[in-house]
Amino acid sequence: MTQKELLYMEDAIEHETNLIEITTLSIENLEDKALITFMKGQLKKHQKLKEKLMTVMEDIVNE
DSSP states (O other), X not given: OOHHHHHHHHHHHHHHHHHHHHHXXXXXXXXXXXXHHHHHXXXXXXXXXXXXXXXXXXXXXXX
């Protein structure tokens, strides 16, 4: 992987981390159950994506 691609991966992981934090805080402040359910789905989506990105980075480091 090129340096530029590695930097992109780092940025993507950081963006996912930020989205997870923002979504978690949002859920804590919501009252609408339907919206909470939706946001929890989004939270899981971003957690899985971050895990996938981290796995790719770990595989690259271990090569």
